[in-house]
Amino acid sequence: MRTKIHPHGRRAAILSAFLASAALLSGCSDGSKSEPVAEQKPNILFIVLDDFGLDQLTFYGYGGAAPPKTPNLAAIARAGVQFRNAWAMPTCTPTRASYFTGRYPSVTNVLNAVVSTDLANSEISPYEVTVPKLLRTQGYVSALIGKMHLTGSDLGTAANLPYGHQTMWKLGWDYFDGYLDGAPYPIDTRAGRTTVEEGTYKCGFVPNTTMDAENGADEGACYFATGACETLARGGDIVTPGRTCMERGGIFDPGASCQAKVPDYIDFTAQNGYYTGEFIQSWADGRTNKIPVSDPSARGYRTTMETDRAIAWAKQQSGDKPWMMSVGYSAIHAPLQLPPLSLISETTPGRNDLLPCSPASDFEGAPGITKVTDLVEAHLITNLMVEAMDREIGRLLVELGLATWNEDGSLNYQPEKTNTMVVVMGDNGTYVNSVKFTEPGKFDPVRSKGSAYQTGVAVPLLVAGPLVKDPGREVEHQVSAPDLYRLFAEIAGADVEGNIPAYRPVDARPMLAYLTDPGQGPIRELNFAEVGTNFTNPSTDITPQPCVVEAANVCFTIFPNKELCSDQSGVWYGANSGLAGVPEEGYMHCGQVNSYLMSKGEEPVLVFADSEKAASDGKYKLVRVNRKTYSIDTEHPENSEYLRNENTDELYRIEMSVPNPTLDREGSAIAIGSPTITDPLDPEAQAAYLKLKAELDERDEVASYYYNYDTVHCPGDGNRDGVVDQQDLDNWAELSQLNKYEGVAQSSWYDFNHDGKTDDADRAIIQNNLGKTCKLVAAG
Numbered sequence: 001m002r003t004k005i006h007p008h009g010r011r012a013a014i015l016s017a018f019l020a021s022a023a024l025l026s027g028c029s030d031g032s033k034s035e036p037v038a039e040q041k042p043n044i045l046f047i048v049l050d051d052f053g054l055d056q057l058t059f060y061g062y063g064g065a066a067p068p069k070t071p072n073l074a075a076i077a078r079a080g081v082q083f084r085n086a087w088a089m090p091t092c093t094p095t096r097a098s099y100f101t102g103r104y105p106s107v108t109n110v111l112n113a114v115v116s117t118d119l120a121n122s123e124i125s126p127y128e129v130t131v132p133k134l135l136r137t138q139g140y141v142s143a144l145i146g147k148m149h150l151t152g153s154d155l156g157t158a159a160n161l162p163y164g165h166q167t168m169w170k171l172g173w174d175y176f177d178g179y180l181d182g183a184p185y186p187i188d189t190r191a192g193r194t195t196v197e198e199g200t201y202k203c204g205f206v207p208n209t210t211m212d213a214e215n216g217a218d219e220g221a222c223y224f225a226t227g228a229c230e231t232l233a234r235g236g237d238i239v240t241p242g243r244t245c246m247e248r249g250g251i252f253d254p255g256a257s258c259q260a261k262v263p264d265y266i267d268f269t270a271q272n273g274y275y276t277g278e279f280i281q282s283w284a285d286g287r288t289n290k291i292p293v294s295d296p297s298a299r300g301y302r303t304t305m306e307t308d309r310a311i312a313w314a315k316q317q318s319g320d321k322p323w324m325m326s327v328g329y330s331a332i333h334a335p336l337q338l339p340p341l342s343l344i345s346e347t348t349p350g351r352n353d354l355l356p357c358s359p360a361s362d363f364e365g366a367p368g369i370t371k372v373t374d375l376v377e378a379h380l381i382t383n384l385m386v387e388a389m390d391r392e393i394g395r396l397l398v399e400l401g402l403a404t405w406n407e408d409g410s411l412n413y414q415p416e417k418t419n420t421m422v423v424v425m426g427d428n429g430t431y432v433n434s435v436k437f438t439e440p441g442k443f444d445p446v447r448s449k450g451s452a453y454q455t456g457v458a459v460p461l462l463v464a465g466p467l468v469k470d471p472g473r474e475v476e477h478q479v480s481a482p483d484l485y486r487l488f489a490e491i492a493g494a495d496v497e498g499n500i501p502a503y504r505p506v507d508a509r510p511m512l513a514y515l516t517d518p519g520q521g522p523i524r525e526l527n528f529a530e531v532g533t534n535f536t537n538p539s540t541d542i543t544p545q546p547c548v549v550e551a552a553n554v555c556f557t558i559f560p561n562k563e564l565c566s567d568q569s570g571v572w573y574g575a576n577s578g579l580a581g582v583p584e585e586g587y588m589h590c591g592q593v594n595s596y597l598m599s600k601g602e603e604p605v606l607v608f609a610d611s612e613k614a615a616s617d618g619k620y621k622l623v624r625v626n627r628k629t630y631s632i633d634t635e636h637p638e639n640s641e642y643l644r645n646e647n648t649d650e651l652y653r654i655e656m657s658v659p660n661p662t663l664d665r666e667g668s669a670i671a672i673g674s675p676t677i678t679d680p681l682d683p684e685a686q687a688a689y690l691k692l693k694a695e696l697d698e699r700d701e702v703a704s705y706y707y708n709y710d711t712v713h714c715p716g717d718g719n720r721d722g723v724v725d726q727q728d729l730d731n732w733a734e735l736s737q738l739n740k741y742e743g744v745a746q747s748s749w750y751d752f753n754h755d756g757k758t759d760d761a762d763r764a765i766i767q768n769n770l771g772k773t774c775k776l777v778a779a780g
Contacts, residue, residue: 040322040419041138041139041140041322041491041492041493042322042419042420042421042465042466042467042491042492043322043323043324043325043419043420043421044135044140044322044323044324044325044420044421044423044488044491044492045324045325045327045396045400045402045420045421045422045423046099046324046325046326046327046423046425046484046488047327047329047393047396047422047423047424047425048096048099048147048148048326048327048328048329048424048425048426048427049329049331049332049389049424049425049426049427049459049460050092050147050183050328050329050330050331050332050333050426050427051092051332051333051334051426051427051428051429051430051431051434051449052331052332052386052426052427052430052459052460053426053428053429053430053435053443053448053449053455053456053458053459053460054426054429054441054443054458054459054460054656055429055430055435055436055437055441055443055455056068056070056382056386056430056434056436057070057073057074057460058070058074059073059074059077059078059082060082060084060460060658061440061441061658061659062436062440062441062443062658062659062661063436063440063441064379064436064437064438064439064440064441064443065436065438065439066349066379066383067383067436068382068383068384068386068387068390069345069348069383069386069387069390070386070387070390071390071394071410071411072390072391072393072394072397072411073390073393073424073460073462075394075403075410075411075413076393076397076413076422076424076462076464077462077464077472078471078472079413079414079415079464079468079471079472080415080422080462080463080464080465080468080471080472081462081463081464081468081471081473081474081475081514081515082460082461082462082473082474082475083460083461083462083463083474083475083477083479083514084474084475084476084656085458085475085476085477085478085479085527085618085656086425086458086459086460086461086478086479086480086481087457087458087459087478087479087480087481087527087528087529087616088425088426088427088428088429088457088459088481088529089105089428089457089481089529089530089531090428090429090449090450090451090452090456090457090529090530090531090612091112091113091428091449091450091531092113092149092182092333092427092428093110093112093113093114093123093149093150093182094110094111094112094113094530094531095427095428095481096148096149096150096328096427097110097123097124097150098480098481098482098485098507099131099425099481099482099484099485100124100128100130100131100132100150100171100485101124101128101129101130101482101485101506102482102485102486102496102500102506102507102508103128103482103506103507103508104482104507104528104530104699104702104779105530105531105532106530106532106699106702106703106706106707107507107702107706107778108124108125108128108706109121109122109534109535109706109707110122110123110124110534111530111531111532111533111534111611112531112532112533112534113149113182114149114150114151114152114160114182114534115152115182115534115558116152116153116155116156116159116160116540116542117536117537117540117542117544117560118152118160118534118535118536118537119160119534119535119536119537119747119751119754119756120152120160120161120162120746120747120748120749120751121535121710121747121749121751121754122534122535123150123151123152123160124150124151124171125719125720125749126163126170126171126749127718127719127720127721127731127749128171129499129500130171130172131172131324131485131488131489132144132171132172132173132174132324133172133499134485134488134489134492134494134496134499135324135488135489135492135494136172137494137495137499138322138492138493138494139321139322140321140322140323140324140492141174141175141284141317141321141322141323141324142172142173142174142175142323142324142325142326143173143174143175143176143177143310143313143314143323143324143325143326144168144173144175144176144177144178144325144326144328145176145177145178145306145309145310145313145325145326145327145328146177146178146179146302146306146309146310146327146328146329146330147178147179147181147182147183147306147328147329147330147333148178148326148328149179149181149182149183149328150168150171151167151168151171151180152180153180153181153182154180154280154290157741157746158739158746159537159539159540159741159746159747159756160537160746160747161180161739162735162738162739162745162746162747162748162749162758163738163739164288164738164739165280165281165282165288165289165290166282166286166288167180167282168280168282169282169283169284169286169288173282174283174284175281175282175283175284175313176280176281176282177279177280177281177309177313178279178280178306178309178328179277179278179279179280179330180280181278182333183330183333183334183335183567184271184273184274184276184277184302184330184333184335184337185271185272185273185276186271186273186335186563186564186566186567187202187203187204187272187273187335187337187567188201188204188270188271188272188273189201189202189204190267190270191204191205191206191242191246191251191252191272192251192252192266192267192268192270192272193251193253193265193266193267194264194265194267195265200215201215201242201357202357203243203337203338203356203357204246204272204273204275204337205240205242205243205245205246205252205357206220206240206241206242206243206245206252206254207240207242207243207354207357207358208234208239208240208241208242208354210354211240211354211357211358212357212358212359214359215359216242216254217241217242217252217254217255218233218234218241219231219232219233219234219241219254219255220232220241220242220245220252220253220254220255220256221252221253221256221257221258221259222241222244222245222248222250222251222252222253223250223251223252223253223258223262223263223266224248224249224250224296224299225249225250225268225294225295225296225299226296227262229258229259229262230245230250230258231257231258232244232245232252239341239352242254243338243341246272246275247275247300247301247340247341247342248300249275249296249299249300250299251266251267251268253266268293268294268299269292269293269294270293271293273335273337274301274302274303274330274331274335274337274339274385275299275300275301275302275337276293276298276299277293277298277302277305277330278290278291278292278293278298279291279297279298279305279309301339301340301343301388302330302331303329303330303331303339303343303385303388303389303392304340304343304392306327306328306329306330306392307327307392307393307395307396307399310325310327310396311396311399311400313325314400315399315400322492324488324492327396329389329392329393331385331386331388331389332382332385332386332389332430332431332434333431334431334567334568334569335567336377336378336381336382336385336433336434337381337385338356338357338381338384339384339385339387339388340388343387343388343391343392344384344387344388344391345387348383348384348387349380349383350380350381350383350384351384353380355377356377356380356381374433374551374569375433375551378433378434378569379433379434379436382433382434393424394411397411397413397422398411400420401418402415402418402420402422413464415464415465415466415468415471416466416468416471417466418465418466419466420465420466421463421464421465421466421467421491422462422463422464422465423461423462423463423484423487423488424460424461424462424463425459425460425461425462425481425484426459426460426461427459428449428450428456428457428459429443429448429449429451429454429455429456429457429458429459430443430448430449430455431448431449431450431568432445432446432448432449432549432551432552432568432569433445433551433569435448435455439659439660440658440659440660441659441660441661442660442661442663443455443663444663444665444666445551445552446551446552446553446554446666447663447664447665447666448552450531450552450554450608451531451609451612452529452530452531452612452613452614452623452625453614453623453663453664453665454621454654454656454661454663454664455663457529457614458656458661461479463487463515465515467491467512467515467516468515468516469515469516469517469518470518473518475514477514477520477521477522477523477524477618478522478524478526478527478616478618479509479511479514479524479527480507480509480524480527480528480529482506482507482508482509483508483509483510483511483524484508484511485506485508486506486508486509486510486511486512487510487511487512490510490511490512491512496508501721501722503722503776504720504722504776504778505778507528507778507779509523509524510523511523522618525617526615526616526617526691526692526695527615527616527618528613528614528615528616528695528699529613529614530611530612530613530614530699530703531609531611531612532610532611532612532703533610533611535754537747537756538754538755538756539746539755539756539757540756542560543560543588544557544558544559544560544574545557545559545560545572545573545574545575545586545587545588546572546573546574546586546587546588546589546590546592546593547559547564547565547568547570547571547572547573547574548570548571548573548593548605549568549569549570549571550569550570550571550605551569553605553606554605554606554607554608555573555590555593555594555605555606555607555608556590556607556608557588557589557590557608558608559574561574562574562575562576562577572586573586573587573592573593573596574586574587581596581599581600582596583638587637587638589628589630589640589642590605590607590608590628590630591607591628591629591630591631591632591640591641591642592630592637592638592640593605593637594607594630594632594640595630595632595633595634595636595637595639595640596637598632598634599634599635599637604632606627607627607628607629607630608627609625609626609627610626610627610628610645611625611626611703612624612625612626613696613699613700613703615692615695615696615699616654616692617688617691617692619653619654619655619688620651620652620653620654620670620685620688620689620692621651621652621653621654621664621692622649622650622651622652622689622692622693622695622696623649623650623652623664624647624648624649624650624696624700625647625648625650626645626646626647626648627645627646628642628643628644628645629642629643629644629645629646630642630643631643646674646675647674647675647676648672648673648674648675649672649673649674649675649676649677649693649696650664650669650671650672651669651670651671651672651677651681651685651688651689651692652664652668652669652670653670670685671685671689676693677689677693695779698779699779701777701779702777702778702779705777706777710751710752710753710754711752711753711754713774714769714772714774715752715765715768715769716728716752716765716766716767716768716769716770716772717769717772717774718731718732718749718750718752718766719731719749720776722773722774722775722776723771723772723773723774724766724769724770724771724772724774725770725771728750728766729763729766729767729770731749731750732750732758732762732763732766735748735749735750735758736750736758736759736762736763744757744758744759745757745758745759746758750762750766752765752766753765
């Protein structure tokens with residue numbers, strides 16, 4: 001059931017009152033009568049935190065036994081509104097797409113994190129009225145900085161990037177300075193030298209001799225991408241010269257002196273986790289630029305580079321137009337890597353701990369010990385990365401003139417004196433080994449990022465700014481990631497219904513009233529989250545193979561190589577796994593992995609779900625899981641075969657209370673049914689189940705409809721306007737000439753037969769269906 005939207009008149013009155021007060025404040029000086037000034041709509045600073053769930057935060061009442069320091073995020077919370085029941089989608093791209101389209105993943109087919117083997121059909125369509133396009137109607141300019149992972153990448157043939165480096169411009173942003181990739185690259189365990197064996201330096205830098213007597217060094221030459229060189233030696237503030245060099249953007253040559261020419265074995269083209277970033281830039285006039293990792297400006301700590309780029313764009317704005325800047329921080333996405341010491345307080349536990357980068361922390365072949373050691377390291381490094389990001393978020397506010405530093409180093413943030421709304425949200429729950437599973441909080445690492453359970457979807461949402469009445473309060477009511485679409489529109493005074501076709505309404509619910517009216521009741525009746533399987537490109541020559549994340553007890557086939565699996569703290573069962581008894585070519589699916597494990601007398605692991613959907617009324621939550629099942633062959637694991645997909649409904653009671661919330665943990669379900677629950681429930685639970693089941697049934701219908709839209713329901717309607725017409729032929733004509741490989745355009749939104757090509761076969765589909773009118777369904 002759709003919640004009635006607050007009348008536009010009320011929103012306009014609220015904004016009018018704010019703008020009038022802002023004009024008065026900005027015109028006052030020396031107590032004299034203020035001069036009239038032009039009304040200025042609020043700027044919007046939108047900060048997205050990566051893989052960052054509620055479990056991390058003490059100001060939410062959680063954080064575990066050893067929480068990270070987040071004083072600046074806490075300051076934003078105190079100065080604004082803190083939402084306790086905000087849901088994201090279980091993975092990044094679906095959440096981020098929902099921010100900017102106001103739609104749930106199954107409506108757009110952006111069902112999971114986009115990888116290079118997916119079709120463009122599982123990316124945001126350029127025909128959507130995205131947030132920057134909507135805000136442009138109110139005079140806003142927009143920028144997107146850092147990581148947002150809304151599209152494919154330019155890897156290989158860039159098979160799912162029709163507009164290439166102009167993609168963000170086509171989606172509506174006036175300026176883009178960030179990454180097409182979904183995460184930092186793996187840590188360079190050669191530390192930038194081609195003569196070193198991979199795996200030598202697990203943290204990406206040359207350790208000192210205390211950390212590693214065999215491979216460490218206490219002095220050497222630090223080369224920079226500019227060609228400059230500096231001799232670094234242990235002593236004073238420099239504890240580990242190799243780390244200092246990396247933090248400064250250089251590559252360390254241990255035990256060597258600076259040479260006039262950079263040695264050939266120093267490799268500035270290699271990515272090194274958080275200390276390199278290949279930036280793509282685009283401008284409002286369609287110009288683009290790619291900054292390679294070998295460029296000096298692409299080397300340094302990512303969180304700092306992301307902050308620097310955001311500050312630079314904001315400071316270039318003339319002030320005659322309101323702006324919205326979306327800043328996507330890469331932290332705390334894997335790979336977990338130590339941040340610069342300068343961003344960590346001297347009193348932070350683990351700041352000066354040498355163990356994580358020492359060979360002494362590796363216990364290969366010791367079951368149980370390795371897992372515990374990895375967990376301890378992951379929590380320690382996560383805390384440091386969170387603190388570093390928090391420090392840079394504080395610097396961002398200060399450099400933008402939204403806050404100042406107090407003498408004690410704390411943040412002095414008084415948003416009522418600014419003309420900028422600040423919104424901070426996590427894109428999904430924390431990932432497995434970084435989850436705080438102890439008190440307070442006791443979140444569930446087995447049901448974290450990637451799952452529709454609470455640890456996977458419950459995220460922080462903070463909103464501060466001059467529109468907030470009675471700051472420092474919590475909102476207990478449910479909100480969902482797509483609701484930010486309406487919030488941004490409400491802040492800007494943009495008319496959603498006037499710009500979105502009535503036949504294809506958004507899923508977003510209004511939010512502004514939560515900021516302006518402390519007594520506002522619930523606007524959203526049910527919360528919803530989902531994750532699924534993107535359209536796979538059949539023309540790709542990359543084949544994902546199984547990876548098992550032991551800490552989550554799950555197997556999935558998403559990654560095409562061992563390095564990516566290892567970055568996620570996984571065990572690789574694909575080609576060249578190195579595991580005894582696993583074929584050299586590796587296994588192809590998780591049924592083979594489970595057959596192998598059981599042949600060794602070990603317990604099978606869960607097969608990662610093809611899709612999960614969850615709905616909640618705030619007290620009860622229904623999770624629907626759909627996953628593949630396989631035959632088991634312990635004598636010949638390679639003979640295991642796919643059997644079928646099965647649905648399971650799980651009903652839970654949930655409550656995001658403090659200090660330890662009631663979560664949907666394994667074994668805590670009120671009832672489980674395959675495919676649906678038939679066991680008797682008490683009247684309240686039964687009523688909740690029927691309501692939530694109806695919601696998920698309807699969402700399943702919507703998902704099925706749009707998953708088959710191109711091939712069954714409305715082939716030829718690539719722009720989703722409900723009719724196959726000349727505009728579709730024109731759009732096909734444009735896309736069929738872009739992003740060609742071997743003379744044929746690759747995947748696009750007009751690849752109706754999903755073969756990875758936008759060719760004459762797709763044009764024929766349009767012609768054969770010209771004049772067809774199609775329904776566009778929506779739940780609720």
